[in-house]
Amino acid sequence: MTPSDTLTERPARARHRARRALRVLRAPGVRMGVLALLLAVVACAGLLAGRGVTPGGVRAVLLGAADDPTAEHIVLQLRLPRLLVALVAGACLGVAGLVLQSALRNPLAGPEVTGVTPGAVLGAVTATGLGLAGWDSPTAVVVAACLGGFAGAGLLWLLTGRDRGDPERTAVYGVLVSAVLAGLTAVVLLVAPGELGSVVQWLIGSTEGRVWQHWNLLWPWALLWGAAAWLLAGPLTLLRCGDEQASAAGLATGRGRGAALVCAVALTAGAVSAVGALGFVGLLVPHLALAVFGADLRVTVPGAALLGAVVVGGADAAAQLLSRLLSSALDADRLTLPVGALTTCVGAGLLLAVARRRADER
Amino acid sequence: MENADMSDGAAGGVGASPVRPPRLPADPGAGERGGPEVVRAEGLSFGYPGRTVLRGVDLAFRAGELVALIGLNGCGKSTFLKLAAGLLTPSAGRVLLEGDDVARLSRRTAARRVALLHQAAPAVPGLTVRQLVRQGRYAARGPLGMLREGDDDVTSRALADVGVTGWADRPVDALSGGERQRVRLAMALAQDARLLFLDEPTTYLDLRHQLEVLQTVVRLRAERRLTVVMVLHDLNHAARFADRIVALRDGRVAADGSPAEVVTRRLLAEVLGVEGRVGIDGEGGWPVCYPDHPLDSFQLLRNENHIH
Numbered sequence: 007m008t009p010s011d012t013l014t015e016r017p018a019r020a021r022h023r024a025r026r027a028l029r030v031l032r033a034p035g036v037r038m039g040v041l042a043l044l045l046a047v048v049a050c051a052g053l054l055a056g057r058g059v060t061p062g063g064v065r066a067v068l069l070g071a072a073d074d075p076t077a078e079h080i081v082l083q084l085r086l087p088r089l090l091v092a093l094v095a096g097a098c099l100g101v102a103g104l105v106l107q108s109a110l111r112n113p114l115a116g117p118e119v120t121g122v123t124p125g126a127v128l129g130a131v132t133a134t135g136l137g138l139a140g141w142d143s144p145t146a147v148v149v150a151a152c153l154g155g156f157a158g159a160g161l162l163w164l165l166t167g168r169d170r171g172d173p174e175r176t177a178v179y180g181v182l183v184s185a186v187l188a189g190l191t192a193v194v195l196l197v198a199p200g201e202l203g204s205v206v207q208w209l210i211g212s213t214e215g216r217v218w219q220h221w222n223l224l225w226p227w228a229l230l231w232g233a234a235a236w237l238l239a240g241p242l243t244l245l246r247c248g249d250e251q252a253s254a255a256g257l258a259t260g261r262g263r264g265a266a267l268v269c270a271v272a273l274t275a276g277a278v279s280a281v282g283a284l285g286f287v288g289l290l291v292p293h294l295a296l297a298v299f300g301a302d303l304r305v306t307v308p309g310a311a312l313l314g315a316v317v318v319g320g321a322d323a324a325a326q327l328l329s330r331l332l333s334s335a336l337d338a339d340r341l342t343l344p345v346g347a348l349t350t351c352v353g354a355g356l357l358l359a360v361a362r363r364r365a366d367e368r
Numbered sequence: 369m370e371n372a373d374m375s376d377g378a379a380g381g382v383g384a385s386p387v388r389p390p391r392l393p394a395d396p397g398a399g400e401r402g403g404p405e406v407v408r409a410e411g412l413s414f415g416y417p418g419r420t421v422l423r424g425v426d427l428a429f430r431a432g433e434l435v436a437l438i439g440l441n442g443c444g445k446s447t448f449l450k451l452a453a454g455l456l457t458p459s460a461g462r463v464l465l466e467g468d469d470v471a472r473l474s475r476r477t478a479a480r481r482v483a484l485l486h487q488a489a490p491a492v493p494g495l496t497v498r499q500l501v502r503q504g505r506y507a508a509r510g511p512l513g514m515l516r517e518g519d520d521d522v523t524s525r526a527l528a529d530v531g532v533t534g535w536a537d538r539p540v541d542a543l544s545g546g547e548r549q550r551v552r553l554a555m556a557l558a559q560d561a562r563l564l565f566l567d568e569p570t571t572y573l574d575l576r577h578q579l580e581v582l583q584t585v586v587r588l589r590a591e592r593r594l595t596v597v598m599v600l601h602d603l604n605h606a607a608r609f610a611d612r613i614v615a616l617r618d619g620r621v622a623a624d625g626s627p628a629e630v631v632t633r634r635l636l637a638e639v640l641g642v643e644g645r646v647g648i649d650g651e652g653g654w655p656v657c658y659p660d661h662p663l664d665s666f667q668l669l670r671n672e673n674h675i676h
Contacts, residue, residue, distance in 0.1 A: 111490070240514025244503050248490040251552075253455055255559065256479030256507025301494035304515055 034305040037298055041312045045093070048316050051323035052089040053081070057330050083217065091216040092322040092345065093315040094228045095277040096287060100314020101235050101307060102273035103288030104295055108242040108303065109266035110176050111249075113360075116289030117274040120180040121158030123288070124187035126278035127208050129154020131191050134208075135198035148223055148279040155275035158187050159267060211284035211346025213322050220280050227276040232311060234269045239303040242266055246301065284318060284346045286353020291317055293360055321348045403431030406563060406595050407452055411461035413619075414447055421447045423619040424461065431562070434589050435597045436610035439639060443616045445599040446487065449565045452597070454478040465563070479507035483559035485552055487567045491541050497551050498536040501526055504558030526558040530584055546577030553581065557588070564588075566598035570605065578602075582609050603640070607631045607655045615639045631655035637663060 053068075054061045059077045066072040067081040103116045110120070117123040133150030162176070162183045169175040191209070207214065241262035244252040249259045274288065294317075295310035325345040333341040407429040414422040422444045429435055437445045450456045452463050454470035463470045465481050473481075483504070492500070502523045506514060527533045530550040535543070540551060549569065556564060566585065570578040586609055589596050600606045606613050607627040615623040615630060617639045623630045636644040636657060644659035 237512065237515070240506065240509075240511040243499075243514070244506055246492050247495070247500065247503055248492075250455075250486045251489050251503075251555075252506075253475060254453065254479065254484040254486060255504055255555070256476040258475040262511075296494055300496070300499075301492060302499050 034299055034309070038305075038309065038312065041298075041309070041316060044316050045312060045319065048319040048323060049089060049093065052092065052319055052326070053085050055323045055326035055330070056080075056085055057326075057333075059085075084215075087218045087221045088213050088216045089319065089322070091220050091224055091280050092213045093319045094221075094224050095213075095281040095284070096291075096314040096316070096318025097232070097311035098224075098228050098273040098277035098314070099284060099287040099318070100291035100295065100310040100312075101232055102270045102277070103290075103314075104292035104303070104307060104310040105235050105238065105242060105266050105270040105273070106288070107292050108246050109263045109270065111246060112174075112177055113293070114177055114289070115180065116286075116292075117155075117270065118283070118285065118289055119177065119184055121162045121183035121187060122155045122271050122274045123158075123278055123283050124184045124191065125158020125161070126151040126155035126275045127283050128187050128191045128194070129157070129275075130279060130282075131208055132194050135194050145223060148227070148276065151279035152272065152275035155271045155278065158183060159271045161187075163267075207344065208282045210344045211282035211349065212344035213281050214342060214344070216280065224276060224280045228273070231269055231272045231276065234265075235273065236304075236307050238262070238266050238269060239307050242307075243301065243303045246303075281318075282346060285350030286357060287314060287318060287349055290353050290356050290360070318345070318349065321345050321352070324348060403433075405429070406431045406466055407597070408464040409448070409452060409461065410464070412448070412451060412458050412463060413460040414444075414451055414456060414458050421619055422451070422458075425616075425619070425621055427614060427621060427624070429595055429597060431595050432589070432593055433595055433597075433612055434586065434610050435612045435614060436606035437597065437599045437614050437616060438601070438603060438606050439616035439622070440641065444619045445616055446567050448616065449484060449567050449597065449599060453482045453484040453565055455484065476507045476510070479559060479561070481561050482563040482565060483556040483561040484565040485556040485567060485569060487571060489552060493541060495540050496537050497532055497540055497543070497554075498523065498527065500540050500551060501536075501554045501558050504555040507559055522560050523558050526554040529557055529588060530554045546573050546580065549573060549577065549581055550584070553584065562592075562594060564594050564596045566596065568599050568601060570600065570602070578605070585609070603631060603636075603657050603659075607657070608649075608652065627655050631657055 053064055059067075059080050063072065063074065063077045064081050064085075067078050072078050072081075099117065102122075106115045106117060106120060106122075107113055129150040129152070130147050132154070133146060138146055138150070162180055165179045165183060166176050169179075206212075241252075241257055244255055244257045245259065245262060245266070247255075252262075253259050277284070291310055291314045295306050295313050298313070299306040299309035322345045325343045325348045328348070329341060329343045332338075332343065405428050407427075409425055409427045412422055412425040412427075413420070421442075425444075425448060427448075437448065439445050447456065451458050452465075452470070454463070454465070454473060454475070457471055465473065465478065470478055502520070504526065505523060508522070509516075524533070527536055530553050532547070532551055532554060535547070540548060543551065549572075553566075553569065556566075564585075569581050569585070573581065582605060585596055585598065588594060598610075600610075610627065613623070613625065613627055613630040614621060615635060622639045623635055631646055632655075633644065633646055636642050636646070636659060640659075641663050642659040643661050643663055644657055646655055646657045648654070649656050
C-alpha cells in the first residue's frame with residue numbers, strides 16, 4: 007500500500023462514518039427521541055415558569071417533601087393540570103392540522119381557516135352566552151364546541167359542493183366560512199356580553215385556570231381521535247398523492263376524506279373547548295412535522311402530536327415567564343399574557359417564512 | 369380495408385361470440401393472441417353536462433394483448449380508460465372486467481384487477497420513491513395493512529421492474545420527468561393487477577425516455593403476461609409497439625385492428641385530420657407514417673366522408 011492510498015482512504019472512511027452517523031440521526035426513532043427529550047424540557051419549564059412558587063419549592067412538592075400546603079396546591083392542582091392540558095391540546099391541534107392538510111391536499115389548510123376552529127369558538131361562546139355552559143362546566147363547553155366545529159366544517163362542505171376536490175377553492179371558501187363564523191361570534195358577544203375575561207380566553211386561547219376536570223375530559227377524547235388519525239395514516243398518505251392516483255390505487259376517496267375530516271374536526275373541537283382558539287398551531291405544526299419526519303404519515307402523525315405538544319407547551323412556559331417579567335417590570339400584579347397571543351405572533355412570522363419559501367420554490 | 373366503418377359493425381355484436389377473430393401477431397415475439405376476454409365494454413357512453421364524450425363504444429380486449437388507443441385530443445381515449453377502470457360511472461352501457469360489471473365492484477376490488485397510470489400526478493413534497501411505489505399496495509393491503517411493514521417484496525419487485533431500485537430512498541420531487549414517470553409506472557405495477565392501463569405514458573418525455581418506458585411496458589407485458597391498454601399520441605410508437613390499434617373519433621371507435629390494417633393514409637386523414645404518407649419500416653416491417661400537414665377542411669371531410 008502506498009502512502010497516497012492511506013491518505014485517500016482515511017478521509018473516505020471518515021466521510022462514510024459521518025454519513026452513517028447522519029443516517030442514524032435521520033432515523034424516525036431518533037428524531038422521535040429527541041422530540042420526547044424536548045417535550046420533557048418544555049414540561050419542566052412549564053412547571054417552573056409560573057409565579058408564586060420558587061423552582062426549589064416545585065421540586066420539593068414533586069418529590070413529596072413539601073410542607074407548604076399553598077405550594078402543594080399551586081403545583082399539583084393548578085400547574086400540573088394546566089401543563090397537561092396545554093400539551094394535549096397542542097398535540098390535538100398539530101394532528102388535526104396535519105389530517106386536514108393531507109385530506110384537502112392543501113398546505114395552507116388548518117383548522118383556523120376551514121371553519122372548524124371559528125365554528126367551535128362560536129359554539130362555545132353561544133353556549134356560554136345562553137347560560138348553558140361556562141368555564142366551570144367544561145362538559146357542556148366540549149359538546150358545544152364540537153357541535154360548532156362540525157357545523158363550521160359542514161357549512162364549508164355544503165358551500166364547496168362540486169369543487170370539493172379542488173384545494174384552492176376549498177381554501178377560499180374556508181376563509182369565507184371562517185370570516186362569517188367569526189362575525190357571528192362577534193354578534194353573539196354584542197348581544198350577550200359575558201365576562202370579558204372568559205370571552206378573551208375563547209377568542210385568543212389561554213391555558214389559565216385549567217384544572218383536572220378539563221384534563222379528565224380532554225385526554226380520553228384526544229386519545230380516541232388521535233388513534234383514529236393514526237389508523238387513517240394509510241388513506242391520508244394516498245390522498246396526498248392526489249385524488250386520481252389515490253382512487254386508481256383503490257381508495258374510495260370520498261369516504262376516506264370524509265372520515266379524515268370528522269377526525270380533524272373532533273380533535274380541533276376538543277382542543278378549542280379546552281384552551282380556546284390557539285392561533286396558527288394547527289396551520290404550522292404540520293409543516294414542521296412533514297419537514298422533520300417526511301411524508302410517511304405513519305410516523306408523521308405521531309410526530310405532529312409530539313411537535314404540537316412541544317410548541318404549545320413551550321409557548322405556555324414562555325407566556326408564563328413573560329407575564330412574570332412584564333408584571334414585575336410594569337408593576338402590574340395581575341397581568342397575564344395569554345398563550346394564544348404568543349402562538350399567534352410567532353405563528354404569523356413563521357407563516358410568512360413558509361409562504362416565502364413556497365414562493366421561492368416556484 | 370373498411371376500418372372507418374367498423375364502429376357500426378362492432379356495435380351490433382353485443383351478444384355474439386368474439387367480436388373479432390384473433391389476428392396474427394404483427395411482431396413475432398409478441399406471444400399468442402386470442403386469450404380469454406378480460407375487458408368488455410358494451411354500448412359505453414359518457415358525457416359531462418353539455419358535452420358527450422363517448423357514444424356507445426363496444427370494445428373487447430383479450431388477455432395478453434397490447435393495445436394502443438389513438439385519436440385526437442378530446443376524442444374520449446382517457447375517458448374510456450377511466451370508465452374501464454371503474455373510476456367514472458358511464459351514463460349508459462357497462463364495462464365487464466373479467467366478467468364482472470366494474471360499476472358493482474368496490475374501489476379496492478377493481479384496483480386489484482386493473483392498474484391505471486394517469487397522465488399527470490401532483491407533486492407530493494417529501495415522499496420518497498419507495499414510499500410512493502408502496503402506495504400502490506393499498507388495494508392489496510387495505511388501510512390498516514398500510515400501517516404495517518412487510519409485504520414489501522411486491523414493492524421491491526416493482527422498483528426492480530422499472531430499474532429504479534437504486535434511487536428508492538430519493539425524494540420523488542428531485543427526479544427528472546422521465547425518472548418520475550418510471551417511478552409512477554412502478555407504483556401502478558405494485559398494484560399487481562393483470563390489467564395495466566396507461567394514459568399517455570410518454571407525454572413530456574424526451575425520445576430516449578419515451579422508448580425506455582415503452583420498452584419496459586413491452587417487456588413486462590411478456591414477463592408478467594399483462595394485458596396492456598395504453599393511450600398514445602405518437603402513431604409511430606403505436607404502430608411499432610402495439611399489436612392492436614384502436615382509433616377513436618368523436619366518442620366512437622373509428623378503426624380497430626393490427627397496425628398494418630389500421631395505419632393508413634385514410635386513418636391519418638379521417639381520424640387524426642392530417643394529410644400524410646404511410647410506408648413500411650425496412651427492418652421491422654411495421655407501418656411508419658409521415659404526417660405532412662394538417663387538413664384545413666377536417667370538419668368538411670368528415671361530413672362528406674371523402675378521401676383522396
